[in-house]
Amino acid sequence: xxxxxxxxxxxxxxxxxxxxxxxxxxxxxxxxxxxxxxxxxxxxxxxxxxxxxxxxxxxxxxxxxxxxxxxxxxxxxxxxxxxxxxxxxxxxxxxxxxxxxxxxxxxxxxxxxxxxxxxxxxxxxxxxxxxxxxxxxxxxxxxxxxxxxxxxxxxxxxxxxxxxxxxxxxxxxxxxxxxxxxxxxxxxxxxxxxxxxxxxxxxxxxxxxxxxxxxxxxxxxxxxxxxxxxxxxxxxxxxxxxxxxxxxxxxxxxxxxxxxxxxxxxxxxxxxxxxxxxxxxxxxxxxxxxxxxxxxxxxxxxxxxxxxxxxxxxxxxxxxxxxxxxxxxxxxxxxxxxxxxxxxxxxxxxxxxxxxxxxxxxxxxxxxxxxxxxxxxxxxxxxxxxxxxxxxxxxxxx
Amino acid sequence: xxxxxxxxxxxxxxxxxxxxxxxxxxxxxxxxxxxxxxxxxxxxxxxxxxxxxxxxxxxxxxxxxxxxxxxxxxxxxxxxxxxxxxxxxxxxxxxxxxxxxxxxxxxxxxxxxxxxxxxxxxxxxxxxxxxxxxxxxxxxxxxxxxxxxxxxxxxxxxxxxxxxxxxxxxxxxxxxxxxxxxxxxxxxxxxxxxxxxxxxxxxxxxxxxxxxxxxxxxxxxxxxxxxxxxxxxxxxxxxxxxxxxxxxxxxxxxxxxxxxxxxxxxxxxxxxxxxxxxxxxxxxxxxxxxxxxxxxxxxxxxxxxxxxxxxxxxxxxxxxxxxxxxxxxxxxxxxxxxxxxxxxxxxxxxxxxxxxxxxxxxxxxxxxxxxxxxxxxxxxxxxxxxxxxxxxxxx
Numbered sequence: 001x002x003x004x005x006x007x008x009x010x011x012x013x014x015x016x017x018x019x020x021x022x023x024x025x026x027x028x029x030x031x032x033x034x035x036x037x038x039x040x041x042x043x044x045x046x047x048x049x050x051x052x053x054x055x056x057x058x059x060x061x062x063x064x065x066x067x068x069x070x071x072x073x074x075x076x077x078x079x080x081x082x083x084x085x086x087x088x089x090x091x092x093x094x095x096x097x098x099x100x101x102x103x104x105x106x107x108x109x110x111x112x113x114x115x116x117x118x119x120x121x122x123x124x125x126x127x128x129x130x131x132x133x134x135x136x137x138x139x140x141x142x143x144x145x146x147x148x149x150x151x152x153x154x155x156x157x158x159x160x161x162x163x164x165x166x167x168x169x170x171x172x173x174x175x176x177x178x179x180x181x182x183x184x185x186x187x188x189x190x191x192x193x194x195x196x197x198x199x200x201x202x203x204x205x206x207x208x209x210x211x212x213x214x215x216x217x218x219x220x221x222x223x224x225x226x227x228x229x230x231x232x233x234x235x236x237x238x239x240x241x242x243x244x245x246x247x248x249x250x251x252x253x254x255x256x257x258x259x260x261x262x263x264x265x266x267x268x269x270x271x272x273x274x275x276x277x278x279x280x281x282x283x284x285x286x287x288x289x290x291x292x293x294x295x296x297x298x299x300x301x302x303x304x305x306x307x308x309x310x311x312x313x314x315x316x317x318x319x320x321x322x323x324x325x326x327x328x329x330x331x332x333x334x335x336x337x338x339x340x341x342x343x344x345x346x347x348x349x350x351x352x353x354x355x356x357x358x359x360x361x362x363x364x365x366x367x368x369x370x371x372x373x374x375x376x377x378x379x380x381x382x383x384x385x386x387x388x389x390x391x392x393x394x395x396x397x398x
Numbered sequence: 399x400x401x402x403x404x405x406x407x408x409x410x411x412x413x414x415x416x417x418x419x420x421x422x423x424x425x426x427x428x429x430x431x432x433x434x435x436x437x438x439x440x441x442x443x444x445x446x447x448x449x450x451x452x453x454x455x456x457x458x459x460x461x462x463x464x465x466x467x468x469x470x471x472x473x474x475x476x477x478x479x480x481x482x483x484x485x486x487x488x489x490x491x492x493x494x495x496x497x498x499x500x501x502x503x504x505x506x507x508x509x510x511x512x513x514x515x516x517x518x519x520x521x522x523x524x525x526x527x528x529x530x531x532x533x534x535x536x537x538x539x540x541x542x543x544x545x546x547x548x549x550x551x552x553x554x555x556x557x558x559x560x561x562x563x564x565x566x567x568x569x570x571x572x573x574x575x576x577x578x579x580x581x582x583x584x585x586x587x588x589x590x591x592x593x594x595x596x597x598x599x600x601x602x603x604x605x606x607x608x609x610x611x612x613x614x615x616x617x618x619x620x621x622x623x624x625x626x627x628x629x630x631x632x633x634x635x636x637x638x639x640x641x642x643x644x645x646x647x648x649x650x651x652x653x654x655x656x657x658x659x660x661x662x663x664x665x666x667x668x669x670x671x672x673x674x675x676x677x678x679x680x681x682x683x684x685x686x687x688x689x690x691x692x693x694x695x696x697x698x699x700x701x702x703x704x705x706x707x708x709x710x711x712x713x714x715x716x717x718x719x720x721x722x723x724x725x726x727x728x729x730x731x732x733x734x735x736x737x738x739x740x741x742x743x744x745x746x747x748x749x750x751x752x753x754x755x756x757x758x759x760x761x762x763x764x765x766x767x768x769x770x771x772x773x774x775x776x777x778x779x780x781x782x783x784x785x786x787x788x789x790x791x792x793x
Binding site for chain 1: 399400401402403407466467470649652653663664666669670672673674676677680681682684685687688691704707710711759762763766767
């Protein structure tokens with residue numbers, strides 16, 4: 001047992017650090033470190049920059065053009081990227097549909113889709129939830145019927161993150177309406193430009209537009225876009241959710257947000273002293289920091305186990321719950337740190353930023369919007385209550 | 399980065415678990431608990447025979463120190479079994495203090511007997527009114543001729559009634575020192591009692607008690623702090639075992655206890671509570687690893703932060719898991735006859751031992767504050783290191 005990085009891992013970390021320091025555009029980096037939204041172009045440019053370096057697929061094996069890094073190196077890369085202010089890589093291609101195509105797709109699909117994820121040519125969206133199928137995902141109603149040489153798809157998907165930028169969407173669809181609900185589901189890849197696909201934005205509680213409804217009306221999808229077996233989609237969906245949850249602990253990003261919280265609480269004054277020196281506030285910050293330290297080790301333990309088993313286990317549910325609780329606690333503390341200046345609500349501050357305005361400190365402007373926005377984290381990716389069901393049933397055997 | 403023990407380490411851990419499983423079952427433990435002494439010399443000798451009392455003894459004296467992983471696995475198994483014997487008090491804290499503070503002659507004189515189980519030595523450091531503050535020592539040592547006498551009072555000295563030798567801290571003009579004092583010596587008076595988990599302890603009063611200086615005068619603080627840190631790591635490892643046992647017994651109970659015609663474990667309200675318990679248990683286990691690794695490093699702010707953080711996570715887990723386990727056992731949970739009530743009492747003691755959660759939260763904050771000269775302000779361009787992982791010494 002050894003919790004220190006090996007000399008090879010430290011050398012790798014230095015290599016990553018040096019690359020990040022010289023490659024992240026200054027403006028992008030500022031936006032990330034100040035908690036602002038990252039634009040579509042920022043995200044794509046960063047994927048392309050990594051791809052040129054050969055690091056476009058940090059979590060992919062070499063045979064599919066990835067880096068072949070072990071879980072510890074992937075963790076170091078994510079942590080360093082977050083600390084240095086790199087934009088978050090899009091999970092939909094790299095961590096969701098990519099691994100599914102590698103594991104269950106055919107050679108033609110692998111050849112066609114995987115390189116375009118690495119290069120940033122394709123922006124994927126995740127078509128899982130429906131208006132009537134949230135936590136009970138397997139009850140989904142979107143139909144795909146065989147018609148000639150294609151499936152005819154009809155239905156409605158919702159909560160589709162960043163679908164406004166996507167050119168492809170992977171969807172769970174019902175191909176057998178008479179089978180038991182999990183047994184009649186298939187996994188389809190749909191070109192968003194196909195006639196019958198339409199996207200309608202949903203405005204969230206903080207005023208942002210990051211999720212959408214996607215309507216599918218008589219959309220023709222060629223058979224070759226079916227992944228794996230017809231009616232085998234539930235297996236692939238569960239496989240994908242496991243990968244999504246591993247990512248969701250967000251330790252590196254939470255460390256970055258903790259540092260921002262400390263900067264803000266050092267600037268803010270209470271009784272003429274830094275807020276961070278106030279025993280009550282310091283205790284709240286310390287408790288979150290300590291929980292994050294424990295989560296980091298728990299995350300590494302899960303990664304080490306994963307390295308041996310090759311697939312995320314149910315422990316990923318634990319990471320999702322604790323990781324999102326910490327993300328939300330940090331956003332809440334930042335909002336509380338600025339006191340009354342958390343009240344002026346300026347959603348545009350997360351997008352456009354503010355500079356030297358007369359309404360409170362600049363860093364206060366996006367905080368209440370961020371707080372509102374992050375309530376999503378304990379709901380998406382399988383709500384935290386669903387994760388607790390998984391823990392109870394799969395780990396505890398209840 | 400490597401979380402698995404070596405096969406040899408695992409073998410030792412399994413051996414301890416097997417031994418305690420066979421010789422320290424719940425009913426056996428209750429008999430020991432109900433005995434006059436509250437611990438078993440027979441078990442103690444067997445622990446010595448297994449070599450477990452030598453884990454903190456240096457190699458050149460026949461021991462295995464630092465034995466980081468072996469100690470972690472041993473204590474996790476002992477935590478599961480709720481061991482009553484003075485293992486942390488003597489085999490960890492007492493042994494480490496003599497090892498790190500004693501002269502060569504003192505080490506050669508004292509350590510072999512501790513490894514063999516013939517001598518039990520416990521640290522008597524904290525005092526009434528000092529709470530958990532390691533620096534507040536009022537007990538005084540006076541030299542007359544070539545010998546020392548001690549005056550003062552030590553509070554809640556765990557396993558003092560079981561000890562042959564007390565390691566008593568006291569101040570002189572040179573600072574804090576440690577003196578060895580035979581428990582039976584004149585001028586030593588014990589008020590023995592049981593603590594919340596049923597193990598033995600005492601208030602220790604010293605009125606002109608004779609002491610022999612351990613190591614050098616006025617140089618003991620760092621070794622005391624080091625011994626306490628090893629103790630904190632030990633308590634965290636014990637807690638990891640006790641927490642797992644508490645979760646296991648609760649899951650098992652809710653699978654068999656039926657109400658409304660079904661096992662109560664099928665109710666979602668209870669399932670989610672147990673999922674929350676599991677999260678606490680795993681977070682505590684993670685921190686028991688961190689504490690074990692850091693406790694053997696030289697003193698630093700990082701060591702302080704890591705051990706304080708570990709005790710906070712473990713303390714919160716002990717409270718939550720213990721309270722919920724009793725709640726989920728219903729009426730059975732508040733009886734003396736179930737294991738869960740004894741586990742709850744042990745978890746309660748573990749949280750309070752060697753600094754409670756509030757104390758260690760303060761310690762963490764103090765060790766995280768920017769240095770006085772302002773040289774360590776968080777940098778704006780990088781996330782601050784939270785101190786979980788760092789570079790190995792010398793790499």
